[in-house]
Amino acid sequence: MQSISDTIKRLRKLRSAHSSAPMFEDRLTDLGPFGSNPGALKAKIHIPNGLMPRAPLVVVLHGCTQTASGYDHGSGWSRLADDYGFVVLFPQQTPSNNANTCFNWFLPGDIRRNQGEAFSIRQMIETVTSTYDIDRSRIFITGLSAGGAMANVMLATHPELFAGGAIIAGLPYGIATTVPEAFDRMRGQGLPGAGGLQTLLLSASKHDGPWPAISVWQGTKDHTVVPANAFAVIEQWRGVHEVEFPPVTQRIDHHQRIVWRGADGREALVLYQLGGMGHGTPIDATSGYGKAGPYMLDVGISSTQHIARSWGLIASFEKRVNLDPGTLREPSANTFQSPYSSEQGTGIQPTIEKALRAAGLMK
Structure with a gap:
């Protein structure tokens, strides 16, 4: 079992490696003032040349030890925005x-509606939306690790703002209030049961729908934010989307994609299980969008492209979905099992492992 001190040492080591990396072209500019900024954040932005009115907006949140510009370099969001004509906003811690x-993502004063960092991000979005004539029905958010957890904070506290969100190696909303609790939850310890997770989401705002579509991206070998958190995020949102099991399982670029559809037939929840991947954002270095580096992992699938496609920002691309007809199916109840089939507190790891074995991702 890893201690908090071990995790902190690893984060510092990775930060040191990242800070000594070669310089790269910074494609972002400062946003400038954006309200009272109670969370004391900074903000960067990328505006494509010749931006058309009513353009979409994507909000991108970097992970620990990263910067907005570094995450953009690794993920390729600004280059994709140039090719397809949307605006990208990067909050900067x-x-x-x-x-x-x-x-x-775990401090109560920063994760409540109209407070702290969450409210600063809300103010950034409003500034960009007003300044650049953004289509308010096409605002999306994504992030990695702590940025993924904060993306979930924004989706929970301001769901009316977003048409969709993509959480990469992130955590459920509201599950920790202190640093020790945050590290425990990252390791999968003390996660609430299904009812508790869904209560936390419903308590974050007075919104009663419609709800943003959610995708969750998780490496099966992630030892920093363990896969239990991906299942927990899905379960947290499953209640408001009123999806039912069984989901549909697909193979996509040699990884697994599990889809829950809502009553209207749309993809309400999607879980990408990235076989053998550790902690980071999945990229495809051959795609032209993104570069491998710390936390930017070349595993042959471009999360940036797939996320943008799912939001309707780009058309189909060559490596969009490599389906094996034998793996596209309605799985039986034994193929995918929710680790949250009944109310529980701690001790969910055996059920998580059972679900991963059933999905063919563990032996």
Whole structure:
């Protein structure tokens, strides 16, 4: 079992490696003032040349030890925006808020509606939306790790803002209030049961629908934010989307994609299980969008492209979905089992492992 000190040492080591990496072209510019900014964040933005009115907006949140520009370089979001004509907003954490530049996804004062960092991000979005004539029905958010957890904070506290969200190696909303609790939850310890997770989401705002579509991206070998959190995020949103098992399982670029559809037939929840991947954002270095580096893992699938396609921002691309007809099926109840089939507190790891074995991702 990894201790908190071990995790902190690993984060610092990765930050040091990242800071000594070669310089790259910074494609982002400062947003400028964006309201009262109670969370004391910074913001960067990328505006494509010749931006058309009513363009979509994508909000991208970096992970711990990263910067907005570094994450853009690794993920390729600004280059995709140039090719397809949408705006990208990058909130930027500061060392004065968090020594490892993690968004404070677990601090009560930063994750409530109209408070702290969450409200700062809300103010950034409003500034960009008003300044650049953004289509308010096409605002999306994604993030990695602490940025993924903060993306989930925004989706939970301001669901009316977003048409969709993509959480990469992130965590459920509202499950921790202190640093020790945050590290426990990252390791899968003390996660609430289904009812508790869904209550936390419903308590975050007074919204009663419609709800943003959610995709969750998780490496099966992630030892920093363990796969239990991906299942928990899906379960947290499954209640409001009123999806039912069984989902549909597909193979996509040699990884597994599990889809839950809503009553209207749309993809309400999607879980990407990335076989053998550790902690980071999945990229395809051959796609032209993104570069491998710390937390940017070349596993042959471009999460940036797939996320943008699912939001209707780009058309189909060559490596869009490599389906094996034998794997596209309605799985039986034994193929995928929710680790949250009944109310529970701690001790869910055996059920998580059972679900992964049933999906063919563990032996």
